[in-house]
Amino acid sequence: MKIRLKNALVLPRAGGEIFRGEVQIEDGKIVYAGKQNDRMFFPADREKDCGGNLLIPGFCNAHAHSAMTLFRGVADDLPLQEWLFDRIFPLEDHLTEEDVYWGTMLAAAEYVRGGVTAAADMYFFPAVAAEVLRRSGIAVALCSGDNDVGGGDVKESLAYMQSRYNTYKGKRRLKYIIGLHAEYTCSDALLEGVADLAATLGAPTYIHCAETLKEVGECSVRRSLTPVEYLHKIGFFDEGGIIAHGTYLDKNDIALLADKNITVASNPSSNLKLASGVAPICSLLKNGVAVALGTDGAASNNALSMFREMYLMSCLQKERMKDAAAVPAEEALRAATETGYKALGFDGGEIAVGRDADLALIDLNAPCMQPLSDIGKSLVYSADTSAVLMTVAGGHIAYENGRFDIGETPEDIYKNAAKCVKRLLKEAERGK
Amino acid sequence: MKIRLKNALVLPRAGGEIFRGEVQIEDGKIVYAGKQNDRMFFPADREKDCGGNLLIPGFCNAHAHSAMTLFRGVADDLPLQEWLFDRIFPLEDHLTEEDVYWGTMLAAAEYVRGGVTAAADMYFFPAVAAEVLRRSGIAVALCSGDNDVGGGDVKESLAYMQSRYNTYKGKRRLKYIIGLHAEYTCSDALLEGVADLAATLGAPTYIHCAETLKEVGECSVRRSLTPVEYLHKIGFFDEGGIIAHGTYLDKNDIALLADKNITVASNPSSNLKLASGVAPICSLLKNGVAVALGTDGAASNNALSMFREMYLMSCLQKERMKDAAAVPAEEALRAATETGYKALGFDGGEIAVGRDADLALIDLNAPCMQPLSDIGKSLVYSADTSAVLMTVAGGHIAYENGRFDIGETPEDIYKNAAKCVKRLLKEAERGK
Numbered sequence: 001m002k003i004r005l006k007n008a009l010v011l012p013r014a015g016g017e018i019f020r021g022e023v024q025i026e027d028g029k030i031v032y033a034g035k036q037n038d039r040m041f042f043p044a045d046r047e048k049d050c051g052g053n054l055l056i057p058g059f060c061n062a063h064a065h066s067a068m069t070l071f072r073g074v075a076d077d078l079p080l081q082e083w084l085f086d087r088i089f090p091l092e093d094h095l096t097e098e099d100v101y102w103g104t105m106l107a108a109a110e111y112v113r114g115g116v117t118a119a120a121d122m123y124f125f126p127a128v129a130a131e132v133l134r135r136s137g138i139a140v141a142l143c144s145g146d147n148d149v150g151g152g153d154v155k156e157s158l159a160y161m162q163s164r165y166n167t168y169k170g171k172r173r174l175k176y177i178i179g180l181h182a183e184y185t186c187s188d189a190l191l192e193g194v195a196d197l198a199a200t201l202g203a204p205t206y207i208h209c210a211e212t213l214k215e216v217g218e219c220s221v222r223r224s225l226t227p228v229e230y231l232h233k234i235g236f237f238d239e240g241g242i243i244a245h246g247t248y249l250d251k252n253d254i255a256l257l258a259d260k261n262i263t264v265a266s267n268p269s270s271n272l273k274l275a276s277g278v279a280p281i282c283s284l285l286k287n288g289v290a291v292a293l294g295t296d297g298a299a300s301n302n303a304l305s306m307f308r309e310m311y312l313m314s315c316l317q318k319e320r321m322k323d324a325a326a327v328p329a330e331e332a333l334r335a336a337t338e339t340g341y342k343a344l345g346f347d348g349g350e351i352a353v354g355r356d357a358d359l360a361l362i363d364l365n366a367p368c369m370q371p372l373s374d375i376g377k378s379l380v381y382s383a384d385t386s387a388v389l390m391t392v393a394g395g396h397i398a399y400e401n402g403r404f405d406i407g408e409t410p411e412d413i414y415k416n417a418a419k420c421v422k423r424l425l426k427e428a429e430r431g432k
Numbered sequence: 433m434k435i436r437l438k439n440a441l442v443l444p445r446a447g448g449e450i451f452r453g454e455v456q457i458e459d460g461k462i463v464y465a466g467k468q469n470d471r472m473f474f475p476a477d478r479e480k481d482c483g484g485n486l487l488i489p490g491f492c493n494a495h496a497h498s499a500m501t502l503f504r505g506v507a508d509d510l511p512l513q514e515w516l517f518d519r520i521f522p523l524e525d526h527l528t529e530e531d532v533y534w535g536t537m538l539a540a541a542e543y544v545r546g547g548v549t550a551a552a553d554m555y556f557f558p559a560v561a562a563e564v565l566r567r568s569g570i571a572v573a574l575c576s577g578d579n580d581v582g583g584g585d586v587k588e589s590l591a592y593m594q595s596r597y598n599t600y601k602g603k604r605r606l607k608y609i610i611g612l613h614a615e616y617t618c619s620d621a622l623l624e625g626v627a628d629l630a631a632t633l634g635a636p637t638y639i640h641c642a643e644t645l646k647e648v649g650e651c652s653v654r655r656s657l658t659p660v661e662y663l664h665k666i667g668f669f670d671e672g673g674i675i676a677h678g679t680y681l682d683k684n685d686i687a688l689l690a691d692k693n694i695t696v697a698s699n700p701s702s703n704l705k706l707a708s709g710v711a712p713i714c715s716l717l718k719n720g721v722a723v724a725l726g727t728d729g730a731a732s733n734n735a736l737s738m739f740r741e742m743y744l745m746s747c748l749q750k751e752r753m754k755d756a757a758a759v760p761a762e763e764a765l766r767a768a769t770e771t772g773y774k775a776l777g778f779d780g781g782e783i784a785v786g787r788d789a790d791l792a793l794i795d796l797n798a799p800c801m802q803p804l805s806d807i808g809k810s811l812v813y814s815a816d817t818s819a820v821l822m823t824v825a826g827g828h829i830a831y832e833n834g835r836f837d838i839g840e841t842p843e844d845i846y847k848n849a850a851k852c853v854k855r856l857l858k859e860a861e862r863g864k
Contacts, residue, residue, distance in 0.1 A: 069799075072814060073806035077760040110799035113818070272747040273813065275756040302813040303800050308743070315704040324707040328509040365842060367501075367542035368735050368817070371850045374505035381705065381734040382504060385800070386545070386818035410797060418803045 001045050001395060002026050003357070006036055008050035009364070011376065013057060013350045014334035018375060023055055025357040028137075028173075028395030033351050046397070050361055053389060054375060056333075057349050058117025058358035059306040060340025062265035063244040063294025065123045065145075066133070067095075067103030069110065070421050071299035080212070080274050088299060090428040092124070099424065100125040102416040104132040108406045109413060110304040112136055112399035114385040115360030117392070118346050120177070120206070120242070120265065120294065126164070130174055135407030137396030139173040139356065141344040143206040143242075147185035154189045158197055165201060173356065173394050175345065179206030179241070183227040184215055188234075195235040204241035204345075207231065210253065211245035212276050228253035237262050242343050244294065246284070247277040254280070254287045263290040263343035266335070268312035269303070270296030278316045282326055292340035293332075306336045307387075310380045329380035361390035433477050433827060434458050435789070438468055440482035441796070443808065445489060445782040446766035450807060455487055457789040460569075460605075460827030465783050478829070482793055485821060486807060488765075489781050490549025490790035491738040492772025494697035495676040495726025497555045497577075498565070499527075499535030501542065502853050503731035512644070512706050520731060522860040524556070531856065532557040534848040536564040540838045541845060542736040544568055544831035546817040547792030549824070550778050552609070552638070552674070552697065552726065558596070562606055567839030569828030571605040571788065573776040575638040575674075579617035586621045590629055597633060605788065605826050607777065611638030611673070615659040616647055620666075627667040636673035636777075639663065642685065643677035644708045660685035669694050674775050676726065678716070679709040686712070686719050695722040695775035698767070700744035701735070702728030710748045714758055724772035725764075738768045739819075742812045761812035793822035 006022040010033060024032035024042050032042070075087035100123065111119060121129050122143040133140040144164070146157050161178045168176040178201070180186045180194055198205050209227050210216050219227045228249060231237055237260035246264035249257070257264065266279045284291050293309040295301055310332040317327040341349030341358075348358035362379065363369065366387040369378050391399040398406055438454040442465060456464035456474050464474070507519035532555065543551060553561050554575040565572040576596070578589050593610045600608040610633070612618045612626055630637050641659050642648050651659045660681060663669055669692035678696035681689070689696065698711045716723050725741040727733055742764040749759040773781030773790075780790035794811065795801065798819045801810050823831040830838055 070803065071805075072803065073809045076806065076809040076813060077757050079756050083756060106799060106802055113799050269743075269747065272751045273756065275750040275754050275758070277751065298814070302810065303816070305800070305816060308740075308816070311701075311740070315701065318707040319704045319709065322707050324511050324515065324705065325509050326707070365846065367538060367545050367842070368737070370538055370846050371502065371504065371853050373503075373853060374508065377505045377508040378734065381508060382730070384735070384737060384740070384816035384818060386816060386820075388818075410799070414797065414802050421803050421805060 002043060003392070003395065003397070004042055004044035004047040005050055005055060006047065007052060009052065009054045010351055011054060011056045012352060014337055015330035023351060023359070025392070025395050028357055030351060030353055030355050030357050033353060053364050054362040055351060055359050056362055056379065057337040057351055058360050058391060058393060059115050059336045060118040060292065060344065060349060061111065061116050061294050061304065061306060062120050062242065062292035062340040062343060063267055063296055064119050064121055064304070065297035066107035066119065066121045066129055067100040067123050068297030068299045069106040070099060070103040070417060070424065072302050074421070074425065075299065076302070083274070090431055091424045093431060094424050094427040095124050097125045097128050099420040100128045101132060102413060102420050104129045105406070105408050105413045106417045107298070107304060108133055108136040108138065109404055109410055111138060112391040112393065112404065112406060113388065114305050114307065115388045115391050116304065116306060117358035117360070118341060118344060118348060120344055122206070132407070134174065136398045137393030139346045139348065139358065139394060141175050141177050142168070143177045144179045145181045146190070147181035148187050148190050149185040154187065154193050157190060158193045161194070162197060162201070165203060173346065177206045177241070178203055182208040182215070183219055183230060191236065192234050195238070198239045199235060202239055204239050205236055206242045207236070208245060209243035210248045213248055216248045226250065226253055228256055232256045232260065245271065245279070247271050247279045249280055254283055254289060258288045263292050263339065265292045265294045265343070266313060267294045267296040267309070268316055269308050270301045272312070274300050278320050281313060281317045282321055285331065290339050290343060291335050292343050293335045305385050307384045310336050314380060329377045332380045333376065357392055357395040359392050360388055363387045363389045434475060435824070435827065435829070436474055436476035436479040437482055437487060438479065439484060441484065441486045442783055443486060443488045444784060446769055447762035455783060455791070457824070457827050460789055462783060462785055462787050462789050465785060485796050486794040487783060487791050488794055488811065489769040489783055490792050490823060490825060491547050491768050492550040492724065492776065492781060493543065493548050493726050493736065493738060494552050494674065494724035494772040494775060495699055495728055496539070496551050496553055496736070497729035498539035498551065498553045498561055499532040499555050500729030500731045501538040502531060502535040502849060502856065504734050506853070506857065507731065508734070515706070522863060523856045525863060526856050526859040527556050529557050529560050531852040532560045533564060534845060534852050536561045537838070537840050537845045538849045539730070539736060540565055540568040540570065541836055541842055543570060544823040544825065544836065544838060545820065546737050546739065547820045547823050548736065548738055549790035550773060550776060550780060552776055554638070564839070566606065568830045569825030571778045571780065571790065571826060573607050573609050574600070575609045576611045577613045578622070579613035580619050580622050581617040586619065586625050589622060590625045593626070594629060594633070597635060605778065609638045609673070610635055614640040614647070615651055615662060623668065624666050627670070630671045631667060634671055636671050637668055638674045639668070640677060641675035642680045645680055648680045658682065658685055660688055664688040664692065677703065677711070679703050679711045681712055686715055686721060690720045695724050695771065697724045697726045697775070698745060699726045699728040699741070700748055701740050702733045704744070705734070706732050710752050713745060713749045714753055717763065722771050722775060723767050724775050725767045737817050739816045742768050746812060761809045764812045765808065789824055789827040791824050792820055795819045795821045
């Protein structure tokens with residue numbers, strides 16, 4: 001499939017210079033990005049006049065539990081413990097492959113409606129999620145969220161992880177990242193086992209870490225080490241990787257993360273809504289720790305909008321630091337694009353020749369984008385998903401002007417997702 | 433004009449019960465809201481099938497400087513003092529009526545794109561703003577933002593305010609609220625003069641108050657009173673009214689505001705982006721102070737989205753109070769609708785017979801609104817302006833599916849707003 005996107009403004013990367021021109025796509029890759037050249041021969045299957053609107057790199061959602069869209073609106077305005085233990089876990093006990101199929105489909109619709117072209121997805125039935133997201137063209141890093149809080153065989157778990165890792169190894173837009181749910185839901189044997197596996201495979205890891213004060217406090221009391229110090233000590237970070245959240249990190253934690261080249265996937269809106277806190281983004285960036293952005297699951301946040309995350313990443317830091325100059329817009333856009341891509345090891349986050357064709361077309365004629373005094377600032381401080389006209393994921397036009405091409409129709413997705421939720425609620429109720 | 437909106441779900445008010453039915457509008461008023469009755473005779477000029485989507489009360493933006501849309505993106509990521517004194521004030525020195533016309537037109541487009549049907553507008557050339565917003569059907573409270581920081585005749589200022597007040601008195605969807613910019617930009621004579629004028633007219637007042645720590649600290653040092661204590665003492669609050677911001681309020685301030693029935697128009701996103709702080713919403717609500725929501729100007733925020741304000745009002749409090757149950761969604765929706773309407777004295781904020789026909793149609797087929805487990809929560813925690821299908825302001829369909837009916841075309845608005853900004857930047861540069 002050859003696509004020509006002409007008559008566009010192009011923001012090639014966060015903080016880059018906007019130019020007027022066109023982008024050509026072939027076999028899912030960007031083959032030209034530059035001045036418009038109508039004399040150039042490019043036999044496009046689809047030629048689109050972008051009407052002077054803005055092409056930007058697509059967003060990477062670096063921390064998500066996609067199928068949790070099913071639980072949007074079932075447990076809001078509740079204390080964290082009640083939310084998780086009394087509402088979410090009992091529902092998840094009854095999850096089937098079909099639930100994950102339709103929940104991830106609903107997430108795919110929301111992703112492409114909002115310009116998301118890559119995601120880290122940590123959830124049940126990852127093969128199902130992979131298949132669903134593949135149909136939208138979204139690059140997906142399946143992240144192991146294993147734990148043995150309720151028992152479980154460590155060797156079996158590690159063997160499963162290794163086999164998954166090998167299954168997906170070498171694929172261009174699909175990978176499996178070994179890792180665990182969190183320090184507080186895993187035995188030492190499992191945590192150390194994954195650290196060893198990472199060393200064996202030379203593979204980075206992924207884990208929820210330092211999300212709440214409770215987590216950090218309990219670990220510190222139990223181990224006389226923070227979660228980051230403990231994971232560092234057992235070698236969990238030795239091959240690099242990602243921690244999700246990182247809301248509570250002290251100076252030493254930050255130095256350890258920087259030393260091991262660990263990216264923090266920050267989830268500002270989830271951390272607010274669950275009353276967890278505000279991550280020390282300024283300290284992380286200042287000390288050389290890469291910060292990516294994620295939405296977390298739609299049961300905790302409750303939306304999959306990277307616009308909201310960018311706005312919050314920047315503006316919560318301004319308030320926290322009492323400095324309106326803190327985390328300028330381009331830093332937030334970088335976190336939402338190239339930093340996430342880099343952390344997941346995908347080849348996007350930038351509109352440049354040779355990169356994967358992951359991009360979004362932004363409506364400069366949306367009132368919130370006008371006047372065009374500083375488009376880069378408006379992207380972060382003024383826009384929301386209403387400004388997304390089109391999303392191209394891996395060279396596939398997944399969303400365009402209200403139409404979705406993601407493998408199922410919105411009507412079928414909504415109908416089936418509703419059916420799944422209804423059944424799950426009934427089963428969770430019965431299981432009490 | 434008679435409008436029939438049928439086949440809808442209707443959320444009649446924040447926290448109310450959603451019902452399936454229809455709404456009929458005549459001469460700008462709601463004349464029916466209830467079950468669909470196809471045998472009822474209603475000779476509508478326009479009959480719209482809402483496709484099962486959700487009608488909600490339109491939003492009231494209780495604190496705005498509409499024409500500041502012109503300055504969106506001209507001064508971001510700067511410390512507050514530099515932002516205001518080096519960038520915004522020099523631009524405002526050169527404002528003309530034409531600038532305010534096009535800036536307010538741009539705001540009108542953004543308002544109706546996002547479901548806003550009423551606004552408190554504090555800015556230069558209020559008669560121009562009133563005329564612009566009237567063409568969208570938006571109910572507008574023009575708020576005096578007078579100050580005498582650079583000198584000025586108190587008597588003249590008061591006479592002007594009184595004449596404005598009388599000019600607009602008794603109009604249904606347009607009013608003038610006397611008031612001042614802030615305690616720190618006005619002489620005692622002017623502040624006391626307005627307090628006396630309020631008493632004479634029996635009219636409520638409007639003022640920026642307790643926005644920043646600096647303001648509260650300086651006033652406390654100067655007067656041995658907080659701004660709220662001082663204004664209360666001189667009788668500024670005796671006829672009720674609104675303070676904008678209220679970011680820093682102590683226990684005594686809150687008691688005084690409650691005693692005088694003062695509404696706080698909170699602007700969470702502006703307060704974040706300018707690093708001002710987070711208002712004590714929970715304490716206000718607990719102590720019986722009404723809280724409305726505003727966007728502030730688009731130069732400080734930088735969007736006119738009440739969805740963002742609702743999300744932040746609720747979620748910033750959850751984080752502040754370390755309680756995920758704090759400020760439930762329906763409280764935020766109430767602040768954005770009926771509380772604002774009540775504070776400004778307009779007859780909307782609720783879909784009920786006899787009320788002004790101010791409403792928005794929300795797309796339940798937007799991915800972010802699915803599944804429909806709790807629509808009221810999703811409105812606050814998941815939606816953004818992408819979910820607004822139609823905005824009806826004062827019985828006028830101002831926005832519908834990408835089309836604006838606000839007196840000028842978006843093309844003309846954008847072209848002219850850009851021209852105004854360019855001229856202002858040049859003049860501000862020359863004036864240095």
